[in-house]
Amino acid sequence: MAYVIIGNAAAAISAVESIRKIDTKKPIILISDEPYHTYSRPLISYYLGDKVTEDTMRYRGENFYKKHNVTTYFGKKVVEIICDKKQVRLEDDTFISYDKLLIATGSKPFVPPMKGLTGKENIHTFLKLEDAVELKQKVKKDMRVVIVGAGLIGLKAAEGLHKLCDDITVVELADSVLSTILDRKAADIVQKHITQEGIKFIFNTTISEIEGETKVEKLTLQDGRVIPCDLLVVAIGVRPNVDIAQTAGIDVNRGIVVDDSMQTNIADIYAAGDVTESLDVASDTRRVLALWPNAYRQGEVAGCSMAGGDAIFDSAFAMNAIGFFGLPMITAGLVNVDETQAEQYEVQLVYDEEEKWIKKFIIKQNQLKGFILISKVDRAGIYTSLIKEGIDIRQLDRALTSDAFGLIAFSKELRAEKMLKGGRI
């Protein structure tokens, strides 16, 4: 009997590492529908921009699987989980038995139904290495590229494609970029910066029809506008890849529902990473937090639990470090306060639109609940730790917004505990 892991990215790899800390013997079988050694998904835009190669995108060294005694099935898709027999079935009807199973199947692109979507070339999504490889082959300098969606994936695709073609338009249904991680003011700064690089934006609308014979030729937007398009990237969003879990009778809400040891409602079946939903402590709601660091931590807990150890996945909240055309931004937790709840929150904001920087902090009952940093991102992790640890910010004797904010703001005792881990001050 073996540990069987479906998936090959952050959650899957960390589960392997975690299992092997406890159990060095029992076989691990890792199945991935992609034909590649583990690679970093967030790097696909860097691949487009020639900043990394297939080799340097590897998430772990060449000998990772051998070193951890993992048998791999690459390019094989699991089509069924047979819970009562504790088996998984692959597309080619191979059956693999598990003792403990981890579902780390990640996300898949969300492509809403659109008129004229099917049967045309040059329509792409942008999530996997394969997508980036295809895009790189297809795209030509004189093509008019349209990207639907101004979220993290859409804008990363725009950045990656920027050197490969001259004409890129981003179409977004909302009225600003990156609406999940930025507030309006921050979004305006980022959008202005990206516009200066030559990327065009169309807001408040989306595609109503894709036209063309065999290839995409033009798009009709909901507001009636018609725009030419030789290549379309659909980057509206992602959804958890829950199909095999659902048919196996595993509890799925927005994502797979797991307990704090990452076990599903079915014994010996665990789930981790973007396929799961977790409690977002910043908004106090259960939602899918499709984030690489989150996936790693969940995989670690799942692996430990599967190998019989004690581990708990505790607090999670959204956090992102990302940059576009050299403008870095780090955000975490709550980034926007609903007008109806405004009186419960205190917002501290400093910014300079010309110099393209912002620091915004959202505080509730003397605890930091979220922040947005654009450009001035140094030492952001100290703020992240304030959210995570629920530290009373009245204890801090320097303003959160100060450029000299640091551990010096903490009381001597807190600093000793936090910073020196047993050291003396």
Added chain:
Amino acid sequence: MKRVYANETYCVGCKLCEIHCAVAHSESKDIIKAYKKEKIKPMPRIVVEDDMPISFALQCRHCEDAPCIKACITGAMQKGEQTGIVTNEENRCVGCWTCILVCPFGAIVRNEQGKKVAAKCDLCAEIEDTPACVKNCPNEALKYEEEGE
């Protein structure tokens, strides 16, 4: 493992540790050449925080359970299996700053000269027995020792 511990009572805030850290991580390892000749300007991986009379130096704590390693999207951030030292394999780092997002000490800095990479303390493991900051602290405010010594 041995780590660098600061004693803020002895720290005078002179920032010599920053200078010597920058030099130790320069190409020439020579203070004059590093500052005068090298294309990539010397950059410290240690931060002195001060608000006189309080000051102290801070660098990577080489955490047992390092958040930066778990969060790193490329796998560049690693912990030495034998040494316990957390190092960033700079040719695999893309400068996304996810490590900066999660480091609770604010001990990782951006190096944006040339290829963007996260720069951090490596305890001078490749060059010296004792980290340059400790060796050059004029008032013994930095100690390199096992925890609890």
